[in-house]
Amino acid sequence: MKIGLVCPYSFEAPGGVQAHILDLSQQLISKGHSVSILAPGSFEDAPEWFVSVGEAVPVRFNGSVARLSFGPHIGVRTRAWLEDGHFDVVHIHEPGSPSVGLHALMNAEVPIVATFHAALDRSLLRKATSGLVQPFFERISARIAVSEEARRTLMEHHDVDAVVIPNGIFCRPFVTAQASPQWGGSAEAPTVVFLGRLDEPRKGLEVLAGAIGDVVDHIPGVRFLIAGRGEAQALAAVRDQYPQAIELLGEISDAEKATLLSSADVYVAPHTGGESFGIVLVEAMAAGAAVVASDIPAFSAVLNDGRLGRLFRTADSSHLAQVLVDELRNPNEERTRLAQEESWRYDWSTVAEQILAVYQVATRTTEPVETGTLWERLSGRQRGHL
Numbered sequence: 537m538k539i540g541l542v543c544p545y546s547f548e549a550p551g552g553v554q555a556h557i558l559d560l561s562q563q564l565i566s567k568g569h570s571v572s573i574l575a576p577g578s579f580e581d582a583p584e585w586f587v588s589v590g591e592a593v594p595v596r597f598n599g600s601v602a603r604l605s606f607g608p609h610i611g612v613r614t615r616a617w618l619e620d621g622h623f624d625v626v627h628i629h630e631p632g633s634p635s636v637g638l639h640a641l642m643n644a645e646v647p648i649v650a651t652f653h654a655a656l657d658r659s660l661l662r663k664a665t666s667g668l669v670q671p672f673f674e675r676i677s678a679r680i681a682v683s684e685e686a687r688r689t690l691m692e693h694h695d696v697d698a699v700v701i702p703n704g705i706f707c708r709p710f711v712t713a714q715a716s717p718q719w720g721g722s723a724e725a726p727t728v729v730f731l732g733r734l735d736e737p738r739k740g741l742e743v744l745a746g747a748i749g750d751v752v753d754h755i756p757g758v759r760f761l762i763a764g765r766g767e768a769q770a771l772a773a774v775r776d777q778y779p780q781a782i783e784l785l786g787e788i789s790d791a792e793k794a795t796l797l798s799s800a801d802v803y804v805a806p807h808t809g810g811e812s813f814g815i816v817l818v819e820a821m822a823a824g825a826a827v828v829a830s831d832i833p834a835f836s837a838v839l840n841d842g843r844l845g846r847l848f849r850t851a852d853s854s855h856l857a858q859v860l861v862d863e864l865r866n867p868n869e870e871r872t873r874l875a876q877e878e879s880w881r882y883d884w885s886t887v888a889e890q891i892l893a894v895y896q897v898a899t900r901t902t903e904p905v906e907t908g909t910l911w912e913r914l915s916g917r918q919r920g921h922l
């Protein structure tokens with residue numbers, strides 16, 4: 537099958553959606569399909585099937601900064617990519633974002649599959665989705681949501697349903713990674729890992745900062761290994777107080793990530809909301825780390841309501857400290873083993889097959905959409921003006 541994947545977010549600032557698309561492309565190619573990715577930005581070691589649509593501009597959105605591309609020149613390049621690609625199916629991620637995906641949605645003349653990643657509240661979504669975007673959703677042949685949270689968002693705000701297919705990971709590198717002495721812990725000096733963008737409030741570093749003192753009081757040798765991009769401003773005060781307990785690792789490579797997670801006694805996810813799935817939790821599960829996470833809906837779902845990891849009350853630092861101390865003192869090895877076993881459900885070998893099944897349905901059942909008519913009917917303008 538010839539598959540065009542469209543990513544709205546720039547690859548200059550990697551994130552969950554970009555990683556999902558890149559991994560999916562690799563898995564599809566390994567199964568003999570032909571794939572091209574169209575996205576803003578560029579990155580070192582980009583594969584030859586990656587096509588940059590041009591520069592992106594940063595836009596503050598959902599507690600994060602999304603780097604998007606939109607405008608007439610992006611429309612021209614998107615149409616050229618669609619024409620050159622001769623795709624059987626075009627798979628657009630977050631088609632409602634004012635970026636390259638919207639251009640693809642308006643212009644593709646082949647069946648369109650869309651994946652919805654976002655878990656948003658009503659007001660944010662209202663801001664994000666102009667009246668212009670909604671009618672183009674009619675052009676989508678099949679919809680995928682990455683979690684029940686993403687599906688709920690789609691149903692509540694766009695009144696359409698989707699099949700849930702989760703984010704994928706390649707489990708093997710995590711399962712087989714060896715713990716390193718540098719990051720490994722012991723009963724007296726266990727290690728707790730945080731991984732994520734440090735300066736993004738919804739990743740919850742501040743909640744973790746509020747728990748560290750209590751945990752150190754109970755387990756003086758504990759080490760918090762903090763990995764990720766950005767300034768760890770939220771940790772400044774607590775680092776002054778407990779310098780021996782906190783190590784900042786900065787951005788780490790994928791191989792280091794697998795080693796770090798497999799070395800950790802606990803992976804902590806103190807996120808405060810806005811997460812649609814929680815891919816990092818699955819990575820930690822696969823690596824064999826015990827997971828302690830806030831009880832936001834997406835994380836409760838991945839952890840099967842606490843059967844695969846421990847949950848604490850979202851944004852409650854003292855409850856987090858309590859749960860962390862309990863987990864570090866009484867590790868539940870059976871639960872961690874079960875979580876590692878369950879992580880295979882999210883392996884790309886399974887997830888990509890589910891996505892391919894959707895492509896097959898979309899390509900068999902879709903009536904070709906007459907191009908341009910919807911746009912022209914709605915706006916009275918000719919295609920090509922966006």
Ligand SMILES: Nc1nc2c(ncn2[C@@H]2O[C@H](COP(=O)(O)OP(=O)(O)O[C@H]3O[C@H](CO)[C@@H](O)[C@H](O)[C@@H]3O)[C@@H](O)[C@H]2O)c(=O)[nH]1
Pocket residue numbers: 550551552553555556653682703731732733763764765786787788789790791793810811812813814815816819
């Ligand atoms: N190597 C490395 N990887 C990192 C680093 N920081 C984050 N990552 C990886 O980046 C990916 C994205 O993780 P997040 O930063 O937590 O997610 P996000 O971009 O906010 O992603 C959103 O979309 C995902 C896909 O639908 C969702 O799973 C996630 O919950 C969230 O809604 C994960 O694979 C994570 O391990 C780092 O310093 N180094």
